[in-house]
């Protein structure tokens with residue numbers, strides 16, 4: 001399995017996802033600013049992976065404060081946390097991970113060991129994510145058993161997490177157990193995470209994968225080609241409304257229309273219980289060039305405006321079940337979610 005992040009010798013090694021599938025190369029970050037830039041540019045992306053990268057990024061502030069006094073050192077870490085919180089707005093895993101790192105700084109009484117404590121916490125966040133992905137795989141497999149052709153959007157696989165992924169975790173689980181399962185991957189405009197990343201990591205693992213343009217999904221659902229749709233999430237509100245890569249919401253509408261189950265897979269770190277519903281989720285707006293000049297090739301005249309919201313929100317009523325590491329939530333609503341995750 002692909003492991004997109006590694007922290008070694010005071011450096012964060014990231015698979016540079018902007019270069020895939022043409023090149024498999026690492027970007028090595030030794031400063032907080034480099035991690036901020038890597039998250040903003042989608043070198044590392046996917047909600048859980050962003051949180052893990054940010055947690056390690058905080059530790060890099062220690063590189064600049066080796067001989068600092070206790071307060072100066074704590075301040076460096078707090079500044080790093082504040083800065084990394086501005087790297088991307090939608091995936092709540094980023095803020096969840098940074099809150100955990102801040103709790104370590106706030107509780108610190110021993111400046112000598114602060115950096116070690118922070119590294120230990122970042123490693124724990126990383127390890128927990130591997131375990132959550134494995135559990136999501138097991139729970140999701142119970143829903144996908146018997147589904148041979150599964151459609152997904154964007155990349156919610158190993159590259160977007162620490163190892164197993166969220167939406168792809170049940171697929172890896174079933175594939176490893178010998179089930180005949182194949183994936184239809186939306187290319188996912190404008191940044192092509194489905195074509196570049198999902199197709200790459202599935203093919204690498206021997207899972208049959210077929211890429212389609214986003215606009216082809218409706219036709220495949222209409223002709224009965226797809227048995228289930230499964231996607232990840234960047235933030236899920238308390239009532240189950242789920243923000244995910246732009247293009248997810250129309251897929252959910254299509255799936256409902258054609259009575260195909262629509263699953264959202266996400267760890268508990270993706271739930272934001274402070275937000276009652278999905279309309280409160282902040283949606284990242286990205287640069288014009290991503291739409292107007294994909295791959296640097298101009299496609300849109302200068303006179304035309306462009307919209308580029310990176311995410312949309314799927315209402316809970318369109319979601320058949322949310323798959324978490326703690327179990328599956330059928331027909332999700334605020335009560336059912338709280339019953340499983342806040343007990």
Ligand SMILES: CSC[C@@H](O)[C@@H](O)C(=O)COP(=O)(O)O
Nearest residue numbers: 045046047156160166232233245
């Ligand atoms: C396990 S990742 C789930 C989501 O983070 C994923 O589907 C997604 O929307 C990623 O968007 P991206 O903009 O590539 O970070």
